[in-house]
Amino acid sequence: MRLLLGLLLALIIAAAVGLGATWQTLSHGVAFGAVPIGPWTAWPKTGSREIDPYARANIARSGELPIGSGDGVAFIAHTDDTGRPLDGRCDVLLSGVTPQARFWTLTFYNPQGYLIGNSVNRQGFTSQEILRRADGSFDIFVAPRARSGNWLPTNGVDSYLLVLRLYDSPVGVETRAAREVPMPAIAVQTCS
Amino acid sequence: MIRWLLWLLAGALLGGVVHLVAVLLLPRTATNDAYTRLSPIAPVNAVAPVPQPLPQNEVMPFMDPAFAAAVCRYDLSEGSIKLSVPVSPAYTSVSFYTRRGIAYYAINDRAAGRRLIELELMTSNQRSQLPEDEEVTAADRLIVESPTNTGLILLRALAPEPGLMPVAQSVLSMATCRPESQTPKH
Numbered sequence: 001m002r003l004l005l006g007l008l009l010a011l012i013i014a015a016a017v018g019l020g021a022t023w024q025t026l027s028h029g030v031a032f033g034a035v036p037i038g039p040w041t042a043w044p045k046t047g048s049r050e051i052d053p054y055a056r057a058n059i060a061r062s063g064e065l066p067i068g069s070g071d072g073v074a075f076i077a078h079t080d081d082t083g084r085p086l087d088g089r090c091d092v093l094l095s096g097v098t099p100q101a102r103f104w105t106l107t108f109y110n111p112q113g114y115l116i117g118n119s120v121n122r123q124g125f126t127s128q129e130i131l132r133r134a135d136g137s138f139d140i141f142v143a144p145r146a147r148s149g150n151w152l153p154t155n156g157v158d159s160y161l162l163v164l165r166l167y168d169s170p171v172g173v174e175t176r177a178a179r180e181v182p183m184p185a186i187a188v189q190t191c192s
Numbered sequence: 193m194i195r196w197l198l199w200l201l202a203g204a205l206l207g208g209v210v211h212l213v214a215v216l217l218l219p220r221t222a223t224n225d226a227y228t229r230l231s232p233i234a235p236v237n238a239v240a241p242v243p244q245p246l247p248q249n250e251v252m253p254f255m256d257p258a259f260a261a262a263v264c265r266y267d268l269s270e271g272s273i274k275l276s277v278p279v280s281p282a283y284t285s286v287s288f289y290t291r292r293g294i295a296y297y298a299i300n301d302r303a304a305g306r307r308l309i310e311l312e313l314m315t316s317n318q319r320s321q322l323p324e325d326e327e328v329t330a331a332d333r334l335i336v337e338s339p340t341n342t343g344l345i346l347l348r349a350l351a352p353e354p355g356l357m358p359v360a361q362s363v364l365s366m367a368t369c370r371p372e373s374q375t376p377k378h
Binding site: 102 | 200202207208212218247259299346351353
């Protein structure tokens with residue numbers, strides 16, 4: 001009887017631990033081989049044959065096709081430089097330069113990776129569209145209300161993420177430090 | 193007491209095994225992966241345009257709206273396929289995915305180095321059966337090996353500004369993907 005009870009206990013714990021850990025890791029999007037640069041993180045291996053089992057499970061569940069490593073690399077930001085989650089009711093300033101790449105695009109998504117509609121029909125910028133200063137650096141305002149210059153409208157959503165994709169770029173699995181790869185800073189200015 | 197702790201430990205260890213098995217099996221049970229999402233709009237071994245992502249209307253998450261996209265859903269069980277993609281003025285890339293969405297190969301226009309990206313896709317079995325004449329080894333023949341019989345080829349052309357989207361789309365509309373046996377011999 002005690003054997004049976006013990007076995008039952010072990011099995012219940014196994015199911016709880018096993019499925020709980022699976023749910024946890026998948027809902028948090030765990031993957032190995034992250035390249036974090038400030039608030040930006042890329043997973044270059046997810047776009048190659050060396051993709052890990054967690055990333056495989058994630059893409060199967062979300063239905064996305066990860067960007068191939070021979071094509072480009074995608075950096076995702078969920079927070080500003082201080083680690084505060086991005087909020088569409090705040091004025092956020094993206095400023096600086098991007099790593100070397102033939103082209104880049106910046107796109108505004110909801111946390112599930114879908115586009116968010118807005119009145120000016122703008123979901124992002126490409127490297128060709130952006131207004132720059134003479135030294136090549138730029139400012140992008142991610143804000144609920146219209147701004148002059150490069151304005152990316154948030155439509156006032158409570159959370160969003162930014163994806164910066166570098167196409168035909170040397171940045172990849174080998175990239176280690178932020179000093180080789182200057183990414184734009186993300187700073188919250190004011191919140192309404 | 194010790195006995196219960198041992199059961200607890202055994203349960204936790206077994207839980208780890210359950211977790212690993214669940215993660216490994218999950219891709220097979222996914223009912224809404226990229227291949228399934230694209231199947232209704234993508235005929236087998238032909239190029240089909242992927243609708244431009246719009247808010248509330250996207251085939252897949254995390255699509256780059258600055259790109260025009262087309263897809264070739266391939267099946268190599270009847271033989272290899274030949275892909276030809278004209279290069280757009282800005283940036284063009286071709287990415288290969290397995291049935292489960294793993295990006296096993298990708299190439300862009302600069303790496304391909306010409307006005308037309310031409311590739312042959314085959315399984316490693318089909319490649320090993322290629323006749324070994326010298327023309328086969330010619331450097332101008334780019335062969336990609338697919339680890340699976342079925343999968344997706346994603347063709348993408350950048351529109352550096354929204355007004356150039358029709359150009360990018362028309363470039364991709366000239367791309368072809370067809371079984372090799374149907375390609376005219378030279």
